[in-house]
Amino acid sequence: MLKDNTYITITRQYGSGGKEVANIVAKKLGINCYDRKIVHLAAERFHNSTEPISNEVMEDLITTSYSMPGSLGDYSFESIPFYNKMFKEQSIAILKLAQKGSAVFLGRCSDYILKDYPNTFSFFIYADDDFRQNRAKDHYGNNTLEQLDKEDKNRKRYYAYYTGQTWGEAQNYDLMINVSNISLEKAADLIIEYIKLQQK
Known part of the structure; x- marks a missing residue:
């Protein structure tokens, strides 16, 4: 059993299967996995709502709900050198989703956003070029290794920025x-x- 409010962040090299690893971890532990789509949707919902997020809205985003005392709402964005509106909204969404309890977060700089919270563990999934290229044939529309590397360069720039x-x-x-x-x-x-x- 994990301690309450354990956060697992997974960053992955494109073509390594990191998204699948995140989903497997979440399934084995019986906790939620938040990927880019869910975080983006949550950010939109939070931004467009002037009312507290209801259970009904949260159930649209996740299949299982948890509760955590306290609030992560005081998170300061001053530590982030630059950000645009959507990044700020997604960061707030990650923190709000974390209030629901233990979860796996995939990408979106979640390792950085949650790094100061207890029981946060960050992992990086990567693979050799041959593995990524072979996997791309079945999972990424037969993209070339150069296309996979281009996506990784975009991720590096995003993360650094x-x-x-x-x-x-x-x-x-x-x-x-x-x-x-x-x-x-x-x-x-x-x-x-x-x-x-x-955690022992």
Whole structure:
């Protein structure tokens, strides 16, 4: 069992299967997984609403709800060197979604946004070029390795712009996992085992 309000953030190299790893971790732990689409939708809902977010709205975003005492609403964006309106809204959405309890967050600089909260663990999923290229044939519309690398460059720029840190730099993560020679499920198991060891 995880401690209450454990946050798992997963950053991934494009073509590594990191999204699937995030979903497997969430399923094994019985917690929510928030990806880009959900965070974006939440940001829009929060921004457009002047009323507190109701349970009905939250149920549109997630399938299971949790509650956490206190508020993350005092999070200061002064530590972010630059941000645009949508990034701020998505950051607020991540913090509000975290109030629902333990969860997995995929990308969106969630490792940076949640880094100062207790029981937050950040992981980076990557793979060798051959693995990514072979996987692209089945999962990414047969994109070339160059196209995958181009997407990663975009992610690096996005991450650097909003956090002032280097995407994929080891010191920003608790653990970096190369999935080239292990299954995505085993990668998920490694993440869960690491967290359990740290929380003993």
